[in-house]
Structure formats: C-alpha cells, structure tokens
Amino acid sequence: MIRRYYQLVASLPALPDFRQTKLLPMSRLRLEERMSLLHRDDLEELMRAERLIAWRRQPVSRTTEEIVAMYDEVVAHNRNQELRNIVDFRMNMRTVMAALRMRRQGKAAPSGRWGTGPYTRIIEARWAEPEFGLGAVFPWIPEAQKFLDQGDAMELEKLMMGQSWKKLSQISDGHPFRFEQVFAFAYKWDILHRWLSYDAEKARERFEELIMEVTSDHQNLFA
Amino acid sequence: MEPLVLTMGWLGIFSPLALGAIGSMIGVGRGGLAAAGAMLEMEGGYGRFVGVAAMPSSQTIYGIVVMLTFNRTLTVGNSPGLFGLGVLTGAALLFSAMAQGSACAASINTSKSKPEVFGISIAPAAVIEGFAVFVFVFALVLAGAIPK
Numbered sequence: 044m045i046r047r048y049y050q051l052v053a054s055l056p057a058l059p060d061f062r063q064t065k066l067l068p069m070s071r072l073r074l075e076e077r078m079s080l081l082h083r084d085d086l087e088e089l090m091r092a093e094r095l096i097a098w099r100r101q102p103v104s105r106t107t108e109e110i111v112a113m114y115d116e117v118v119a120h121n122r123n124q125e126l127r128n129i130v131d132f133r134m135n136m137r138t139v140m141a142a143l144r145m146r147r148q149g150k151a152a153p154s155g156r157w158g159t160g161p162y163t164r165i166i167e168a169r170w171a172e173p174e175f176g177l178g179a180v181f182p183w184i185p186e187a188q189k190f191l192d193q194g195d196a197m198e199l200e201k202l203m204m205g206q207s208w209k210k211l212s213q214i215s216d217g218h219p220f221r222f223e224q225v226f227a228f229a230y231k232w233d234i235l236h237r238w239l240s241y242d243a244e245k246a247r248e249r250f251e252e253l254i255m256e257v258t259s260d261h262q263n264l265f266a
Numbered sequence: 267m268e269p270l271v272l273t274m275g276w277l278g279i280f281s282p283l284a285l286g287a288i289g290s291m292i293g294v295g296r297g298g299l300a301a302a303g304a305m306l307e308m309e310g311g312y313g314r315f316v317g318v319a320a321m322p323s324s325q326t327i328y329g330i331v332v333m334l335t336f337n338r339t340l341t342v343g344n345s346p347g348l349f350g351l352g353v354l355t356g357a358a359l360l361f362s363a364m365a366q367g368s369a370c371a372a373s374i375n376t377s378k379s380k381p382e383v384f385g386i387s388i389a390p391a392a393v394i395e396g397f398a399v400f401v402f403v404f405a406l407v408l409a410g411a412i413p414k
Contacts, residue, residue: 049296049371053303057379219372220300 047220051080055228061208061235062201074232078225084122085222089229092117092126096133096230098204098237107156114159125214125223129230132210134159136203139181142166147191196253197241204234268342275345278352279336282405285356286329286363293322293367300371304378314384318370321391325363328402329356335409347412355405362398366391 054077056068069077078086094113114134121127138158145153152170157163162177169176174184183206190199208231215227297319305312332355336348369391377384 047296049299050303053300053371053375053378054306055303056307220296220368220375 046082046085046222048080048222048225049220051077052220052224052228054080055225058228058231058235061204061231061238064235065239067232067236067239069232071236074229078229081222081225085225088120088123088126089226091120092130092226093229093233095130096233098207098234107158111156111159123222123226125218126226129207129210129214129226131160133207135162135181136206138163139166139175139177139184140187140203142170142175143184143188143191146170200241200253201238204238208234271342271345272340274349275340278345278348278350279333279340281352281356282332282336282359283326283329283356285353286325286359289360289363290322290324290326293325293363293365293370294320296364296367297322297370297374300374304374307378311381315374315378318373318388318391321370321388321395322363322366324395325359325366325398328398329359332402332405332409335406336412338412338414341413344413351405351408351412355401358401359398362394362401366394366398369394 058068078089081089095110095117114130117130118127121130138160139162141158142153152167154167158166162175162180165177166175173188174181178184183202186202187199190196190202211227211231211234215224215231218224298316301312301315301319304315308315332352336352338344340348370388373384373387373391376387
C-alpha cells in the first residue's frame with residue numbers, strides 16, 4: 044500500500060539550493076518533530092538508510108566490512124526502490140571516490156572487497172583508464188579528479204553534494220506527497236545543514252578533518 | 267431476472283451521489299491535510315487554504331442533481347440505461363474528486379512557500395473541475411433519452 048503524506052509534506056518549508064543560501068530554513072528539532080508524522084515502518088527505513096546517506100564524517104575506525112554490513116542490512120530491509128536507488132547512488136559515489144584516491148596515491152588496482160556495488164569489478168579491470176570506463180555513468184569523475192589533483196577539498200565536497208542534491212531533487216519531483224518526497228527532503232536538509240556548517244571559523248578545523256579523511260578514512264573504508 | 271435488472275436501476279440512480287461523495291471525502295481529505303500542514307508553516311492566510319481544500323465538494327453536489335434527475339419509476343426497460351449512465355457518471359465524479367484533491371494539495375504546498383503563485387497554482391484543479399462539469403451536464407442531457 045502506498046502511503047501519502049499530505050500534511051507532512053505541506054508542513055515542510057521549501058529548501059533553497061545549498062550553494063545559494065546562508066540560512067537553514069528549519070531547525071533539526073523541528074525536522075525531527077515533523078518526521079514523527081511518518082508511519083513507523085517508513086521512519087525506521089529512513090533512519091536505517093540515514094547512516095549510509097547522511098553527509099557526515101565516517102569514523103576513522105570504521106572498516107570496509109562494517110560499511111558493507113551496514114549496506115547489506117539496509118538492502119535486506121529495504122522496501123522502497125527509490126530509497127535503495129539513493130543508497131546505491133551514494134555508495135557508488137564513495138566507491139569511485141575511494142578508487143580515485145587510491146590511484147592518486149599510486150596504488151595498484153584493488154581486489155577483494157574494497158567497495159560496494161556493481162562497479163568495483165569494472166574499476167579493477169579498467170584501473171588505468173582515466174574514468175575507469177565509467178564516464179557515461181559518472182560524468183563528474185573528470186571534475187572530481189581535477190579537484191583531487193588541485194587539493195581543493197571544498198570544491199570536491201561541493202561537487203559531491205551537488206550530485207546528491209540533483210538526484211534527490213529528481214526523486215522528490217517524481218513522487219509528490221509520498222515517502223520518497225519526505226526522505227528526499229530529509230537528506231537534502233542534511234546536505235544543506237552540513238554545507239552551512241562550513242563557516243570561516245570552522246574552516247581550519249574542517250580542513251584538517253578533510254585531510255584526515257583523505258589520508259586515513261577512505262583507506263580504511265575501502266582498503 | 268427482473269429483480270436483478272431493477273436492482274441495477276437503483277444502483278444507477280444512486281451511484282452518482284454515492285461515488286461522487288466518496289470522491290469528495292477523499293479529495294477534501296487530501297486538500298485538508300495539506301492545508302493543516304501548511305498552517306504549521308504559515309503565520310496567516312489560512313482561510314484561502316481551507317477554501318481550496320473544499321473544492322472537491324462540488325462532485326457531491328453534481329451527484330445529488332444527477333440522482334434527482336435519474337430518479338423515476340424503475341422498469342425493465344429503463345433500468346439498464348440508468349445503470350450504465352449512473353455508474354459511469356459516478357466513477358467519473360469519484361476519480362475527478364480524488365484527482366482534484368491531489369491538485370489542491372499541490373497548490374497549497376506551492377503557494378505556502380510562494381504566495382504570489384496562488385492563483386495560477388489552482389488552475390489545474392479548476393481544469394479538473396471542468397471535466398467533472400462535462401460529465402455532469404452530458405449525464406443530464408442523456409438522462410432525457412431514458413424512458414420515464
């Protein structure tokens with residue numbers, strides 16, 4: 044049965060593009076209050092996927108096995124195809140980014156379980172190609188490679204967020220007043236929240252965090 | 267056989283009202299929920315949201331008029347015609363009210379964030395109303411051809 048959330052969707056503010064605003068239109072407390080209007084099953088599904096989709100730092104100690112186990116759990120309990128699509132989208136993006144970082148560090152093609160999704164084997168087989176032969180699927184790879192080479196972590200983050208934002212907007216537009224529109228809002232709010240937290244005072248701290256991520260986190264995640 | 271045919275006649279007479287009313291309930295419910303949600307975000311201007319939410323009520327009114335027009339002494343001769351006309355009219359009113367409710371909810375959701383598009387955002391709901399009016403008018407026209 045398809046659940047529709049007329050009241051919940053109408054109670055959410057319009058989200059401006061994260062690159063063009065300085066204000067968060069809704070507090071986390073208010074967002075959580077509104078999300079409590081979701082059916083219990085949908086709320087659980089949202090929370091489960093959120094651990095993989097949310098735009099926050101992954102603990103450095105988290106291993107590839109743990110990430111894969113979280114992914115498997117989400118997939119096993121998943122009932123919504125669009126939620127599955129966005130989870131796969133984010134995981135594929137992280138897999139490609141991990142591959143780009145490894146290659147930039149001069150490593151050889153990985154093997155075994157170093158990422159998730161159907162593209163890991165293609166990346167391994169076409170390691171020497173600039174876009175791993177995936178240019179048509181991930182047209183942002185050359186730009187991401189450029190920012191990686193320049194060491195421009197902020198632009199790289201913006202690019203990745205922009206790709207997710209676009210995907211979530213497409214999902215939202217295609218499913219008015221349904222769960223898909225609600226989770227797309229929640230995840231877009233998360234991107235906006237994260238982006239607005241990158242202010243001048245925190246820039247230095249954030250830069251160090253990104254350096255840590257580039258040098259340690261993803262090596263551990265998809266080592 | 268005759269009781270079955272007469273039962274079909276009764277179904278035909280009452281379907282426009284019953285199905286139209288069911289559609290109105292669902293449609294107004296959709297619009298009403300959206301209006302209630304928008305009220306959480308807005309500081310004022312609630313009245314127009316409630317007004318838009320009530321738009322799918324008209325299908326019930328069309329159903330009442332069609333039912334009264336169809337109402338006559340049932341015979342084996344006129345019951346099949348009443349059944350066909352009534353059930354299809356009712357179905358059209360049901361679906362138009364449901365679709366209109368969704369269009370009203372979308373209008374409320376949009377104009378909540380962008381009040382200047384309020385007028386144009388209810389245009390799709392008005393177009394759906396137009397289709398319901400077509401069904402209503404031509405059901406009345408065709409009812410004249412069914413024997414009294």
